[in-house]
Amino acid sequence: xxxxxxxxxxxxxxxxxxxxxxxxxxxxxxxxxxxxxxxxxxxxxxxxxxxxxxxxxxxxxxxxxxxxxxxxxxxxxxxxxxxxxxxxxxxxxxxxxxxxxxxxxxxxxxxxxxxxxxxxxxxxxxxxxxxxxxxxxxxxxxxxxxxxxxxxxxxxxxxxxxxxxxxxxxxxxxxxxxxxxxxxxxxxxxxxxxxxxxxxxxxxxxxxxxxxxxxxxxxxxxxxxxxxxxxxxxxxxxxxxxxxxxxxxxxxxxxxxxxxxxxxxxxxxxxxxxxxxxxxxxxxxxxxxxxxxxxxxxxxxxxxxxxxxxxxxxxxxxxxxxxxxxxxxxxxxxxxxxxxxxxxxxxxx
Amino acid sequence: xxxxxxxxxxxxxxxxxxxxxxxxxxxxxxxxxxxxxxxxxxxxxxxxxxxxxxxxxxxxxxxxxxxxxxxxxxxxxxxxxxxxxxxxxxxxxxxxxxxxxxxxxxxxx
Amino acid sequence: xxxxxxxxxxxxxxxxxxxxxxxxxxxxxxxxxxxxxxxxxxxxxxxxxxxxxxxxxxxxxxxxxxxxxxxxxxxxxxxxxxxxxxxxxxxxxxxxxxxxxxxxxxxxxxxxxxxxxxxxxxxxxxxxxxxxxxxxxxxxxxxxxxxxxxxxxxxxxxxxxxxxxxxxxxxxxxxxxxxxxxxxxxxxxxxxxxxxxxxxxxxxxxxxxxxxxxxxxxxxxxxxxxxxxxxxxxxxxxxxxxxxxxxxxxxxxxxxxxxxxxxxxxxxxxxxxxxxxxxxxxxxxxxxxxxxxxxxxxxxxxxxxxxxxxxxxxxxxxxxxxxxxxxxxxxxxxxxxxxxxxxxxx
Numbered sequence: 183x184x185x186x187x188x189x190x191x192x193x194x195x196x197x198x199x200x201x202x203x204x205x206x207x208x209x210x211x212x213x214x215x216x217x218x219x220x221x222x223x224x225x226x227x228x229x230x231x232x233x234x235x236x237x238x239x240x241x242x243x244x245x246x247x248x249x250x251x252x253x254x255x256x257x258x259x260x261x262x263x264x265x266x267x268x269x270x271x272x273x274x275x276x277x278x279x280x281x282x283x284x285x286x287x288x289x290x291x292x293x294x295x296x297x298x299x300x301x302x303x304x305x306x307x308x309x310x311x312x313x314x315x316x317x318x319x320x321x322x323x324x325x326x327x328x329x330x331x332x333x334x335x336x337x338x339x340x341x342x343x344x345x346x347x348x349x350x351x352x353x354x355x356x357x358x359x360x361x362x363x364x365x366x367x368x369x370x371x372x373x374x375x376x377x378x379x380x381x382x383x384x385x386x387x388x389x390x391x392x393x394x395x396x397x398x399x400x401x402x403x404x405x406x407x408x409x410x411x412x413x414x415x416x417x418x419x420x421x422x423x424x425x426x427x428x429x430x431x432x433x434x435x436x437x438x439x440x441x442x443x444x445x446x447x448x449x450x451x452x453x454x455x456x457x458x459x460x461x462x463x464x465x466x467x468x469x470x471x472x473x474x475x476x477x478x479x480x481x482x483x484x485x486x487x488x489x490x491x492x493x494x495x496x497x498x499x500x501x502x503x504x505x506x507x508x509x510x511x512x513x514x515x516x517x518x519x520x521x522x523x524x525x526x527x528x529x530x531x
Numbered sequence: 532x533x534x535x536x537x538x539x540x541x542x543x544x545x546x547x548x549x550x551x552x553x554x555x556x557x558x559x560x561x562x563x564x565x566x567x568x569x570x571x572x573x574x575x576x577x578x579x580x581x582x583x584x585x586x587x588x589x590x591x592x593x594x595x596x597x598x599x600x601x602x603x604x605x606x607x608x609x610x611x612x613x614x615x616x617x618x619x620x621x622x623x624x625x626x627x628x629x630x631x632x633x634x635x636x637x638x639x640x
Numbered sequence: 641x642x643x644x645x646x647x648x649x650x651x652x653x654x655x656x657x658x659x660x661x662x663x664x665x666x667x668x669x670x671x672x673x674x675x676x677x678x679x680x681x682x683x684x685x686x687x688x689x690x691x692x693x694x695x696x697x698x699x700x701x702x703x704x705x706x707x708x709x710x711x712x713x714x715x716x717x718x719x720x721x722x723x724x725x726x727x728x729x730x731x732x733x734x735x736x737x738x739x740x741x742x743x744x745x746x747x748x749x750x751x752x753x754x755x756x757x758x759x760x761x762x763x764x765x766x767x768x769x770x771x772x773x774x775x776x777x778x779x780x781x782x783x784x785x786x787x788x789x790x791x792x793x794x795x796x797x798x799x800x801x802x803x804x805x806x807x808x809x810x811x812x813x814x815x816x817x818x819x820x821x822x823x824x825x826x827x828x829x830x831x832x833x834x835x836x837x838x839x840x841x842x843x844x845x846x847x848x849x850x851x852x853x854x855x856x857x858x859x860x861x862x863x864x865x866x867x868x869x870x871x872x873x874x875x876x877x878x879x880x881x882x883x884x885x886x887x888x889x890x891x892x893x894x895x896x897x898x899x900x901x902x903x904x905x906x907x908x909x910x911x912x913x914x915x916x917x918x919x920x921x922x923x924x925x926x927x928x929x930x931x932x933x934x935x936x937x938x939x940x941x942x943x944x945x946x947x948x949x950x951x952x953x954x955x956x957x958x959x960x961x962x963x964x965x966x967x968x969x970x971x972x973x974x975x976x977x978x979x980x981x982x983x984x985x986x
Contacts (some may be wrong), residue, residue, distance in 0.1 A: 222565050226583035227540030230780040230960055260782065282960025285783035301783040302741070303714055340713035341745065368714045370690035376713050437543035439576025443689045499961035509955050520923065520953045527975045528965060529630070544693075545779030547834040574663065574695055574834065627877045631974035633885040635981035637862055 183383050183395040186410055186422060198402060200470045206247060206401050207465060208479045210239045210458050213264040215483035216273070216490060220263075220280065224436040228495060229280045233261045237399070237431030240457035241363050243268045244404025245331065245426070248412050249295070253328040255313050257297045257306040261363075262333055271296050273486075274493035281494055304341035307332050307360070311347045314356035314421075322418070327357040329415045331408075334360070337368025339382045348423070352389040355420035359411045362423065363398060365430035366452055370443040383425035391421050398426030399457035402464075429453045502528065532609050537583055539605045543575040548600050551593045552577060556606075560588045568606060571599075586610040657840045663833045665807035666696045666772075668841075669814040670734065674704045677732055680818065682709045684719055684736030684772075693738055694774055694833055716742050720749035723769045724757060732768045734818055740775045740827075741784025747792075754823045755798030769823045770814075775803065776870050776920050777967055778831030780960030787957055788921035790868075793825045794898040794930070801897040803827040805857070805872035807837040812844035812851045813895065827897075829870035853901035856908065860890035863914040863977060866905065866931055868894040871918045871968065878973045887981070897927055905931065906938035913939070916948045916976045918968050923951045945983030950976040 198206070213235075220232045235242060242264025249256055249269055258265055266276045266289075275289030279299045286298025300306040310332030317328045338344055339362060351358045362382045366373050374380065386393035392414065396407040404426055411422035431453050433440050440449070465471040506513070506521035539549055549571040556568050565581040569591070572578075586608035593599050660668070674680050682697055688711040691698030701709040712719050716737055723733040737743045743750070750771070757767050777786030793801045800822055804810035810828070817824040844851040857872060858879050865875040872893045879889035892908050894900060909915045915935050917928040932947035950968045958966050 219565075222581040225540065225542070225578060225580045227538065228583070230541060231544065231782070279782070279959075282780045282963075284961075285956075285959045301785070302745075337714035340715040340718065342715060342717050343745070368685075369693070370686045370688075371711045371714070375711060433576075437546075437575055437693070441576070442691070500959075502962055502965040505953065505955045505958050505962055505965065516924065517954055524953065524965065527972045528969075529971075541780070544781050544785070545831050545833065627881060627970050629881050629970050629974060631971045631978065633882055633887050633974060633978055633981060635862075635887065635978075637887075637981075 183381070183393055183425075185387070186392040186394055186414060198405060200468075203402070203461075203465060203468075203470050204475065206243060206405070207458075207461050207471065207476075208482065209243045209247070209268050210264075210401065210461060211476075211479045212483040212486055213239050213243060213267050214458055215480070216267065216277075216487050217263060219487045219491065220277065221432070221436060223491065223494070224280075228491070229277070230282050231436050232280045233435045234432040235261050235264055235430075237429045237453055237457065238363055238365055239264050240401035240461070241398035241404055241426040241428045244401040245333075245361050245408045245424070247405050248408035249331060250329075250412075251295045253326075254412070255295050255297065255310075255328065255330050257300070257310040257313075257330065257332040259300055259303070259306070259333050259335065259338070261335075262299075265333065266296055269294065269296055273490045274497065277490060277494055278497055281497060283497055284500060304334055304338035304344045307334055307338070307344050307347040308350070310358050310360075311351045311354070311356050314351065314358040314415075315354050317357055318354070318418075326416045327418060329357045329359055329412050331359045331361055331412075334362055335368065336362065336364040336366070336373045336377050336382060337371070339377055339385075340368075348386070348389050348391065348421070351421040352391045355418070357415035357418070358421040359408065359415055360421060360423040361408070362425045363428055364425055365428050367430050367434070367440075367444075369434040369438060370440075372444075381425065383423055386423040391423055393423040393425065395425045395427065398428035399454060399460060401457065401461055428457075532611060534589055535584070535586065535608045535610050536604045537606050537608065538602050539571075539599045541601045542571070542573050542578055546573050546575065546601060548598050549573045551595055551597050551599065553595055554591055555579075556582075556588050556591070558588050558590060562586065562588060562608075580605075584608065584610065657838055657842075659836050659838050660807055661834050661836045662804070662807045662810045662828070663695055665811040665839050666814055666828065667698055667700070669811045669818070670697060670700060671703065673734070673815060673818045674700065674708055677819070679730060680708070680732045680734060681726060682734045682736070683712050683722075685712060685714055685738045687711060687736050692736060694828075694830065696772070696774075696828070696833075697736070716744075716746035717749050720746040720754060720771070723771075724749065724753050724767065727757075727767045727769055728765050732770075732818065734770045734772060736772045738774070739781075739785045739830075740773055740787040740789055743771075743773055743789060744784075750793070750799070750823075750825075751796050755796045758822065759798060766821045767823045768821045770818045770820070770826055771823065772814075772826045772828060774830040774833075775827040776829050776831065777957055777963055778870060780963060783957075783959070786963070788869075788919065788952065789825075790827060790897045790919075791921055791925060791927045791930075794927060799823055799825055799898065801825045801827065802895060803829065803869040803897060804895070805829065805867075805869060805893050806832070806835070808839045808844075809851070809855075809893070809895065811839050811841060816844070816851050827869060831870045832873065835873075851895065854895055854904040855893045856890060856904075857893045858889070858891040860888035860912065862888045862912055863916065863980060864890045864892055864905075864908045864912045865973070865977075866892045866894055866915060866917040867919065868897060869920070871920060874968070874970065875918055875973065878970055878977070881970065881974070882977065887977070889977070894931070900930065900934060902934045902938065905934055909935050909939045910942060913942050913944045914980045915943075916950060916973070916980055918950045918973055918976075920952050920967050922954045923949060924954050926951055945980040948976045948980045 246265035246268030310330035
């Protein structure tokens with residue numbers, strides 16, 4: 183499905199260059215390696231839990247690649263590690279949420295243009311609409327609006343807030359790109375038991391919003407779709423919905439066991455060809471990269487994971503006083519009294 | 532050389548134990564980091580535990596079917612002195628600790 | 641795996657007292673309720689095929705069918721709103737909200753609809769809905785997975801609220817709640833799911849009778865500790881430690897957070913003349929305030945000190961690393977007890 187008018191949506195970026203394609207590959211390898219390593223970290227007691235995104239690297243890297251971090255703002259769920267990495271977010275700060283250091287992560291959301299990690303399914307989709315409407319209210323500096331990119335999944339598409347967000351955005355012509363990663367599963371419930379009609383993108387028509395359904399495992403297609411959607415929204419034409427069709431190859435989280443609700447055969451059929459392997463084959467076929475490049479990318483990914491792992495292991499607990507200090511901008515006497523009690527009665531003074 | 536014990540981490544959300552299904556290494560084996568050590572089953576799922584580090588296996592705890600509590604030793608490695616102590620640990624269920632002593636004159640009026 | 645009803649046999653064929661985890665006790669109670677009342681239906685996110693993320697409904701769909709136990713789309717407001725209609729159609733819904741913090745999107749349906757429908761319809765449309773909510777903290781989980789919502793729900797006219805502290809209580813309180821004609825919020829202490837304990841399936845309380853009120857879990861004569869959910873086990877530890885210092889503490893498991901068993905509170909504190917209430921929820925407007933008022937009302941003239949509260953703080957529930965700083969620990973409870981013991985009338 184593609185109801186985004188072509189005439190109105192010509193992005194200013196041309197086709198991806200060879201260097202950009204190699205860059206996308208390097209990003210996807212870095213994300214893949216960090217993601218699979220994080221599962222090992224959990225099994226090794228380094229972090230208490232993690233929500234892997236195995237199989238969604240193309241959807242995440244491709245969409246994150248279209249973001250202009252000087253003027254756009256991204257609203258992630260808890261499974262957007264690949265987007266964060268692509269946007270250049272500090273990954274120790276990002277992964278700290280999975281170490282149970284701080285719920286939203288320790289990176290600076292305002293500076294990095296990535297909202298705090300969101301644990302509530304569908305929780306931040308309306309926030310994106312509000313931020314985007316703020317861009318309209320403030321007026322574009324150069325005739326081009328900052329765009330809000332909001333992520334959610336097929337499961338979240340069932341939440342009432344997601345309907346409200348799309349309706350608001352369409353009514354207000356807010357510069358929002360709704361990016362659905364339809365990964366086939368909401369924990370144990372498959373898309374056909376979740377999304378009536380089988381497509382989230384089809385719902386856009388009801389809001390008078392253009393929509394694109396894209397092969398979410400083809401990183402080039404994802405970059406192209408997201409760039410087109412950004413151009414449309416940036417020009418003041420209103421929101422766009424992108425449904426990236428992909429597959430959650432791993433468990434929902436490190437406490438999940440997919441063997442209880444899907445067979446290995448179903449997994450193999452549903453997952454299709456690995457998005458990373460697809461890009462590799464494409465780069466080889468087009469003569470853009472060779473085995474030496476791939477090997478180098480993996481070495482870099484391993485070195486990066488090593489560094490992030492070291493950073494995560496070195497991360498101690500936050501001072502308990504932060505519990506009290508960060509509740510308000512202007513604290514209250516009652517809260518200060520509780521903090522004083524805590525200081526006196528706790529060992530972590 | 533130093534000995535380094537790897538305690539069973541909490542593999543789910545608030546789980547307290549796991550059952551050993553199969554050991555994939557034996558005492559004396561030299562293992563690499565991330566090499567599969569053991570398959571265990573919790574009430575939520577069966578998982579393979581990758582080694583937290585490289586080293587020689589000194590001891591393993593529990594045979595197939597044995598239950599191990601979270602926080603109890605699962606495997607002990609021999610490692611060079613300078614790499615001991617880099618592994619994260621999980622909080623263990625300990626006997627109640629206290630600092631505070633109660634004192635009162637309890638009149639029975 | 642041995643945590644499902646499929647392996648633990650047909651209900652009622654085992655000896656009355658068995659050792660099981662709270663997860664198994666809840667699973668067994670639900671199995672029996674499904675068998676006893678054909679109008680019972682269980683549903684929620686991942687409740688069916690997966691058996692719930694905590695495996696509380698494990699094996700129930702396989703045994704009772706997809707009509708009785710089913711997965712819903714991912715929408716808490718939808719789950720609770722649908723429960724209203726099912727109840728109107730004569731069913732007894734036992735919906736699950738997967739984690740405490742996910743109840744917030746459903747608050748509109750719980751507060752504005754479920755709690756009021758009986759009243760609005762002048763008693764013609766009762767709401768026999770048992771909403772199971774894995775609750776409270778202690779498992780180093782992500783945000784919105786460690787909340788204590790009892791005061792919020794107890795404040796709403798038309799709802800009843802209950803929380804079990806161990807497998808025995810879990811079995812009996814769930815069976816009882818699931819046969820009530822009114823809506824009950826059933827708050828399961830998720831940090832206690834896997835702890836085992838003896839369950840006497842024949843009898844809820846000594847002397848028989850329904851598990852309707854509070855329960856003395858340990859007798860003592862110097863001070864009453866009032867708690868519920870996961871805090872009961874911690875208070876029992878504290879009582880053990882206090883005994884070393886010669887202080888005999890009575891531990892009262894409130895069980896029902898609405899209605900609160902004011903008579904049992906009064907009876908205990910009339911005897912001990914001192915009380916400390918312990919909860920994980922934040923201090924301000926927490927249920928501890930209600931408990932303190934009920935005790936003061938009934939025991940004002942005999943109290944030796946004001947009722948003390950040892951609670952979580954008025955801060956958002958923290959990430960795992962700071963959980964132990966937030967949840968009342970043994971020392972903080974002992975400090976609270978000491979403040980009561982040394983109180984001097986001014």
